Amino acid sequence: MDNILVPIDFSETSSYALEVAAKIAKEQNAHITVLHMLGLSEAIFTKDETQEYHEAKYYMELAKKRFTSFLDQPYLKGLAIKQIVQNYKIFSELNNVCHEHNIDLIVMGSHGTKGVSELFVGSNTEKVVRTSDVPVLVIKEQNPTFKIKKIVFACSFKDDSILAFKKALDFAHKFSAKLLPIYINTPYNDFMSTKEIDERISKFMFKAGEPNKDVYIYNDYSVELGLFNYSKKEEIDVLAIPTHGRKGLSHFFLGSIGEDVANHANLPVITFKL
Structure with missing residues (x-):
């Protein structure tokens, strides 16, 4: 870098x-x-x-x-x-x-104050994220002890996210950081059985050239809530997300999870273009 x-x-x-x-x-x-x-x-x-x-x-x-x-x-x-x-x-x-x-x-x-969905939807940050070919690291609050040791990478594990995953893996290697791929399984949006999730993840990781890398599955009521709870539990430093050039990130976080949770979602977020 x-x-x-x-x-x-x-x-x-x-x-x-x-x-x-x-x-x-x-x-x-x-x-x-x-x-x-x-x-x-x-x-x-x-x-x-x-x-x-x-x-x-x-x-x-x-x-x-x-x-x-x-x-x-x-x-x-x-x-x-x-x-x-x-x-x-x-x-x-x-x-x-x-x-x-x-x-x-x-x-x-970012001036966003209401979590990840507010951070990107309708903001100048979203415009940069949507148009940038290089990774964008978004900082919401002062972080004098900032470090990159544990990165959680959240995606749907469909083929269009393979390039973003490889970019995130390369980014983690630069910092000698641990990349933790995760799938958030929700009851309302694209719910899948354990068997279906395992099959999708297995195919994805094989195509990405990382068939032996562990992927974490976390069940929660929404993607954003799952990411917040998992990141807090594992003391994650940075949240990594793939983004589509035309849609930004608004399609990734559908629905509100309430300000009581979203106001605490202040992790640095890095985006990788699909």
């Missing part, structure tokens, strides 16, 4: 992401690229060199100055950091940045 991208809006949550990115960069001997999306009106950039042009230039310079204080953090000492300020207005443009700068991982903060 050589280069980590951190989208910055100068909020508290983006500082949480930056701190986690710094920990990863030091462990992986990687660089950090910080990106601020200015999002100025297109009209400002279509004028001739008049007052509008100078106004746009002023805001871009102001954003660059804000980086000076924002990046003045002890946890960034010794790290190589590249700054980008651009007038991006749509989040798919982040994917272009990733390709241009050889980004291996995006680490970003």
Whole structure:
């Protein structure tokens, strides 16, 4: 892992992401690229060199100055950091940045407060996740003791998740972490018998080239509730989920499990594109 991208809006949550990115960069001997999306009106950039042009230039310079204080953090000492300020207005443009700068991982903060489903549905985070070809690690709260030792990988174990599983396995190897594949069996959504689950998982792992790897089956009332309970029980550090480019993650977490549970689902979440 050589280069980590951190989208910055100068909020508290983006500082949480930056701190986690710094920990990863030091462990992986990687660089950090910080990106601020200015999002100025297109009209400002279509004028001739008049007052509008100078106004746009002023805001871009102001954003660059804000980086000076924002990046003045002890946890960034010794790290190589590249700054980008651009007038991006749509989040798919982040994917272009990733390709241009050889980004291996995006680490970003989320303002979501209602668990994993709120974290992704209808948010800027979901837009990044949906369009990014590289893994996206989402941080919801400050995590000064962040580590990656145990990763739970949740999926349906259908063939379209094989590539995402391989990406997650490779990611875990980079951190010498343990990847725990899991199937959440629920009574309301795609319920299967033990025999049916075993057969599906066996075929999946064989095609993925990991026929001897253990897969955990956890029964609960919903996928999200099962992931929360299992992660708490096993002291999981990161939740890994495959995502579809067109649908994002909203299709993965159908239905509400109640705010009393979802408000506690604050684990870092990493997504891998199918």
